[in-house]
Amino acid sequence: MRDTLLGGLAPGEFLARHWHKSPLLVRRAVPDFLGLLTPAEIKRLATRPAVQARLILRQGKRWVLRHGPFRPIDFKTLPDKNWTVLVQELNHWLPEGEALLQEFDFLPHARLDDLMVSYAAPGGGVGPHFDSYDVFLLQGFGTRRWGIAETEDLELLPDSDLKLLRRFSPQAQWDLEAGDMLYLPPHCAHDGVALSECFTYSIGFRAPTYQEWVEAFLDFLRDRLQVEGRYADPDLTLSAHPGEIPPELITQIDGMLRQQVHWTHSMVAECVGRYLSEPKPHLFFEPAEETLTLDAFELRCLQQDLHLDPRSQLLFSGKFFYFNGDRFELHQPGSTQMRCLADTRKLSARAMDAELLTVLHDAWQAGWVKFF
Template sequence: MSALPLLGGLSAEEFLADYWQKRPLLIRQAIPGFMGLMDADELAGLACEDSALSRLVIEKTGPEGSHWQLRQGPFGARDFRKLPDSHWSLLVQEVNHFLPEAWDLLLRFGFIPFARLEDLMVSYAAPQGSVGAHFDSYDVFLLQGQGRREWRISAQTDLALVEDAPLKLLKNFQAEQSWVLEPGDMLYLPPRIAHHGIAQDACMTYSIGFRAPSRAELLGGFLDYLHEQLQPEGLYSDPDLPLQAHPAELSSFTLDKSRAMLDALRWDEAMFEDFLGRFLTEPRPHVVFDPPEIALGLAAFSKILKQAGSIELALPSRLLYRGQGFFMNGEATEISPADAASFSSLANQRRLELPARLNRESIGILHAWHRAGFIVLSD
C-alpha cells in the first residue's frame, strides 16, 4: 500500500476503509502550492457560455438575518459589473467539459471508480462569499485554489431546510469543527455532512463531486431500458373467461392473467450490465459534442490514424468497460479480445498512445466515435 500525498500520506486502501462515506478528512497541502486551473475572469467567461451550467449566489445581510438570491446563467459581462464588493459566489459545473487541465486533476482521483465520478465544479467567491449552510447527498473533495476559505462542518442529524429559500439551506446549522483552507489544502466530506464555506478573501474552490444515483433514478432508467430492449409483444387474451356476477369488479381472474403477462418478462445479468454501462455514461441532455468539420471516410480516417500521435476522449465523453464490453456516452459496443487492452487504456487514461496495433473492426469503431465527436486525434 503506497502512501498518496493527495490523501495526506494515507494509502488509497486506508482512505477507502477508514474515511470514504464514513467521516471527513482534512488534508493540508494535498497538492502543494496549488493555485488553480483558471482565474476569476476565465471562470466568468465560461459562465457566459450557453453550454455551461452556472449560478450566481448573492447574500444580502440585514437586521433580520440573511436574504439569498439565486441567478442562473448564462451571464453577460453586465451581470458581473453590477455585483457588490462582497457576499457573492459564482459557481460553474462540469468545468472538465471545457478545460483539458480539469481532467488532469480528476485523474488524480482515480482511486475512486470513474463510474462514480460526477464532475469538477469551480467556484469563485468575493470576500465573505458563500452559498450558505447546506449538505450534499454525495461525496465531495473541496480543493482550495487561490485565496482562503473557512469551512465549518457538522455531523448533525437535524437536516431541516429553510422554507421558501431559493437554495437548500439548513435551518438549524450548528458548527462542530472549522478550518481555514489555503491554496493546496483539501477537505473530504462524505454524504450528508452539513457544511458552510465562507470566503476569507477573494478565493476559488475546486469541488470534485461523485455521482450517487437515487434508487428511483436506477429503477426508472432500468424500466425504460427493459421496455426498449425486450419490446414485449402479444395482447391480453382470455378465451377461458368465466362468467362474472358483478361487471365492475376487478376479478382475481383478470389480475392473474395480467400478472402472468408481466411474469413472462425476463432479463439476465448480461442485460443488467449493458443497462448500467449505458446508464452511467449517458450524457446529460444539455451536453453537446463537436463532430469534426470534415467528416472523413473510413479509408482517410485509417490513414490519418496511422500518422496521429494519440487518441484522446473528447472532454465531455465518458467511457467505461466490463470485459470486452465498452460503453461510450450511452452506447454499447464489443471490442475484439486483441484490442480490448488498448481500449481499456483509452478508458482509464482518457488517452491512447499510437501507433497501436488495431484491427479493422476496431478502427471502424474509432471512426464512428470520431465522426460523432466522442474522440479527437492528436498530432
C-alpha cells in the same frame, strides 16, 4: 501530486479509512496550486450559453439564486461581498480541469461526475448544506473557512431554491489556503464562507438514487421486452356489478407479468453501463470538421495520440464496452487498447487492428475522440 494529494495516505488506505466514512483535511494536497482560472475568465465562462452557471447572493438571512447564462453587466452590478458564482463541468471547458480530474483516477470513472468551480467575494458561499455524494474541496487562491458537522439533523429550510439546512452548528472548523483540500463523505453537513476573494474547486461523484436506477431499468426493459398475445376471457360469467373490475382479469394480467417480465444479471449490467456512460441531456458533440477516410485515419493514429473528448465517458464491464451510451464488444488485441483508452482517457500513437480502428474512426467522426 499523488504523493501529497491524500496527505501521505496510499489510495487504498484512504478508501479503507475515509471514503464514505469520515472527513479528511489535507494541507498542501496540491503544492503551489493557485487554481485554473482568473476572476475575469470565470465570469466570461458564466456568460456562455452552453455553460451551466449559477450566482448565489446572501442578503442578510435571505439567499438568492440566479441561473446563467449571465451578461457582463450582471457582474458589474454586484456588491463588494456576500456572493459567489459557480460553474459546473469545468473539465469540459478547460484542458487543465480535465487533467486535474485525472489525479483522482484511483476512484472508478463510473463514479466520477465533474469538476465544479466557485469564485466568491468576501463573505460569499452557498450556505450550510449537505451533499448526497462524496466531494473533494480543493482550494485555489484566497482563503475559505469551512465548518463541518457530522449530524443526523439534516432538516432543510422550507420554501427555498437552495437546499439549505434549517440548523447548522459546526463541530470543526478550518481555514483553507491555496492547495489545501477537504474531503467530505455523503451527508456531512458543511458551510464554506470566503474570508477573502477566493476560488474553490469541487470534485464531485455520482450517486444516483435507487428510484433513478429503477426508472432507468424500467426504461431499459420497455425497449427490450416483446410480449406476444392479447387479453381474452372466453369463460366470462355474468356479473352482478358491471362497474366492478373482474377479479379474473386482474389475476390473468398478474400471471402474465410474472411469467413474461424477468431479467438477468447481464441485462442489469448492460443497463448500468449504458446509463452511466450516457452523456447528460444538455451535452452535445461537434462532429469532426475534416473528413478522413479509414485509411487516412489509420495513418493519423500512427502519428498522433488519441484522447477522449472531455464530455465523453468510456467504461467497460467484462467483454463489453460502453461509450457514450452505446455498447459494443471487441476482441484482442483491440480490447486491450480500448481498455487503456477507458482507464487513461488517451491512447498513444500506435497500430490498431481493423475492428478497433473502425470503432474509433466512427467515434472520431462523431466528435467523441480527438487527436493531440
